Amino acid sequence: MNPNYNTTERELEYSLPFGPAHPGPGxxxxxxxxxxxxxxxxxxxxxxxxxxxEKLMEYRTPIQNAVLSDRIxxxxxxxxxxxxxxxxxxxxxxNVPERAKYIRVVMVELSRIQSHIIxxxxxxxxxxxxxxxxxxFGYRDxxxxxxxNITGGRVYPAGYxxxxxxxxxxGKNMPEKIRKTLNKINDMLSKFEKFDNLSILVRTKGxxxxxxxxxxxxxxxxxxxxxxxxxxxxxxxxPYEIYSKLDFDIPTEKLGDSYSRxxxxxxxxxxxxxxxxxxxxxxxxxxxxxxxxxxxxHINLPKGEVYVRNECSRGEGAMYMVGDxxxxxxRCKIRGPSLLHQIxxxxxxxxxxxxADVPAIYWSLxxxxxDMDR
Amino acid sequence: MNKYLEYQKENxxxxxxxSKFKVEVSIQRKRRVWVAVSKKDLVEIxxxxxGIGFKHLSAISVTDLIKEKNYELTYHVWSYQDNxxxxxxxxxxRDKPTIDSVVSIWEDNAxxxxxELHELFGVEFKNNPNLTPLFLEDWNNTPxxxxxxxxxxxxxxxxxxxxxxxxxxYWDAPL
Numbered sequence: 001m002n003p004n005y006n007t008t009e010r011e012l013e014y015s016l017p018f019g020p021a022h023p024g025p026g027x028x029x030x031x032x033x034x035x036x037x038x039x040x041x042x043x044x045x046x047x048x049x050x051x052x053x054e055k056l057m058e059y060r061t062p063i064q065n066a067v068l069s070d071r072i073x074x075x076x077x078x079x080x081x082x083x084x085x086x087x088x089x090x091x092x093x094x095n096v097p098e099r100a101k102y103i104r105v106v107m108v109e110l111s112r113i114q115s116h117i118i119x120x121x122x123x124x125x126x127x128x129x130x131x132x133x134x135x136x137f138g139y140r141d142x143x144x145x146x147x148x149n150i151t152g153g154r155v156y157p158a159g160y161x162x163x164x165x166x167x168x169x170x171g172k173n174m175p176e177k178i179r180k181t182l183n184k185i186n187d188m189l190s191k192f193e194k195f196d197n198l199s200i201l202v203r204t205k206g207x208x209x210x211x212x213x214x215x216x217x218x219x220x221x222x223x224x225x226x227x228x229x230x231x232x233x234x235x236x237x238x239p240y241e242i243y244s245k246l247d248f249d250i251p252t253e254k255l256g257d258s259y260s261r262x263x264x265x266x267x268x269x270x271x272x273x274x275x276x277x278x279x280x281x282x283x284x285x286x287x288x289x290x291x292x293x294x295x296x297x298h299i300n301l302p303k304g305e306v307y308v309r310n311e312c313s314r315g316e317g318a319m320y321m322v323g324d325x326x327x328x329x330x331r332c333k334i335r336g337p338s339l340l341h342q343i344x345x346x347x348x349x350x351x352x353x354x355x356a357d358v359p360a361i362y363w364s365l366x367x368x369x370x371d372m373d374r
Numbered sequence: 375m376n377k378y379l380e381y382q383k384e385n386x387x388x389x390x391x392x393s394k395f396k397v398e399v400s401i402q403r404k405r406r407v408w409v410a411v412s413k414k415d416l417v418e419i420x421x422x423x424x425g426i427g428f429k430h431l432s433a434i435s436v437t438d439l440i441k442e443k444n445y446e447l448t449y450h451v452w453s454y455q456d457n458x459x460x461x462x463x464x465x466x467x468r469d470k471p472t473i474d475s476v477v478s479i480w481e482d483n484a485x486x487x488x489x490e491l492h493e494l495f496g497v498e499f500k501n502n503p504n505l506t507p508l509f510l511e512d513w514n515n516t517p518x519x520x521x522x523x524x525x526x527x528x529x530x531x532x533x534x535x536x537x538x539x540x541x542x543x544y545w546d547a548p549l
Contacts, residue, residue, distance in 0.1 A: 047507075217482065232454055238405055238457060307406065309459065320450065333433060344482040
């Protein structure tokens, strides 16, 4: 052994990249600095999925952008369809037909359920609980079947929720099919609840605690913020579409660890089922898109600016759109929830954690590199 | 409904702000208030509105007003108490885009947004501790989201070869 070899604390540190070529984080990387098993510091490294949507949208008309908005987040394209459609609706001062609003809400909540199922699945996979992963992705397919029936696409609906309404009406048997699928999702939830005594509890309880004050300071929104204890939901606080007419609860937890985020996930799926059932029961008849609007209609966005906020399944999704009287938006700013969840929140939570807990913390934030990089 | 009663909450916020500062205010609709301020008042006003409950910085955005040779910065701030979105607008010179950072007010949240805008628009945020690039790798061209950066030209020049016969159509196509 080299007599000059001096094992000071500094020298025992080493760095470990978590991603991007790793099944865990997707198109995203975290550079970890480790001291043995302990994470000393974490540095997020985004940019692997940057496509520049904000710039691309400046070159396209709203109808084209509706299709583009699918791709902002891979796991919840319909939610982002709605954010874009609402921005154009508000800028144009359009009165969207009542039936379209109901269909939009049904689709967005279905999308939220399948996104939460992915969340559960990938979380299970991350902590080495493969049964949960397979079960979740199996059940997700029932919802994808519905999407294929309604929009024509399983994952990407190609701008189904478009400015002025929705592209196509629901089929005649669709409400019945949706209800049947929701029953299956209910079965799935009760299965998930039974798994609590298994590895999930051991691996997630007390891991990655985010106190409420820190959560607000770091800009956490949506389920992550609610798991830390703030009762807030854009669907209630800043209501859009028909949410003010619907009856649903905002689930909250106090501790803010990975396990409470998992609990929020399950309870939110229950609330979404409640919302869809109400919307299906009260759905009026009528047009699903503004009658004068068809694919060839020339739309000129008037001068003005709007800021639209939506509760996406991951948190606050927002769009700032500026019109200048031409057919293309002058500026589109997209605000994705994952930008803050994956950089400041993740860096804060990983610091001081154990290396084995890194995947459990990462996936408990329900991250999506696509809506972070845009 | 009486317009005053309808916008009671919004008017209360406006009164609070305009009692302290000289600003241009407008109510767009329920829960949407817009405030235009001058560049030098930005930090002071931000500090004040955080004190009255606007704790969540939803986004910061830059609009490149190329004809007026200005950048318009918009700070979208949400209050969890009043359930209102306040947007602060301010303009800076497009050729020398420098502005004071709001990191001292909205902390890590603002830091990320400013870091993104520094990269995509080239805005210099004074006192922001870390403005390293987020998305782009080894970029030394014009900031890509500026209106005078033509990405179609850039992609063609950078990634297509004029001598390659199969890529010829890209050079003939109109931009």
